[in-house]
Amino acid sequence: MLTRCSTAKSIINSNQVPVMKKLRIKQVRSGIGRPERQKRTLRALGFKRMNQTIEVEVSPQVQGMINKVMHLIEIEEDKK
Numbered sequence: 001m002l003t004r005c006s007t008a009k010s011i012i013n014s015n016q017v018p019v020m021k022k023l024r025i026k027q028v029r030s031g032i033g034r035p036e037r038q039k040r041t042l043r044a045l046g047f048k049r050m051n052q053t054i055e056v057e058v059s060p061q062v063q064g065m066i067n068k069v070m071h072l073i074e075i076e077e078d079k080k
Contacts, residue, residue, distance in 0.1 A: 020057040020059075022057055023055070023056055023062075024053055024054070024076050024077075024078050025053065025073050025075050026052070026054075026074045026075075027042065027047045027052055028072065029071065029072040029073075031072065038069055041068050042072065045069070055078060
């Protein structure tokens with residue numbers, strides 16, 4: 001039986017778990033002097049300090065947040 005997975009946006013078998021892609025994100029520039037919305041976006045992504053690296057699962061919401069603070073972070077695809 002096939003079901004529609006809204007998070008992966010692909011059709012999968014019901015006995016399979018969708019594989020979520022992960023990204024490693026590092027904050028390389030400070031939020032000081034930036035608009036409040038950008039500071040809050042950094043916090044929402046999980047950053048607490050400079051040069052911190054976090055792993056996040058790719059979703060439309062996370063992609064939107066990354067686009068808003070692209071100039072403050074570096075992104076690399078997780079190799080796992």
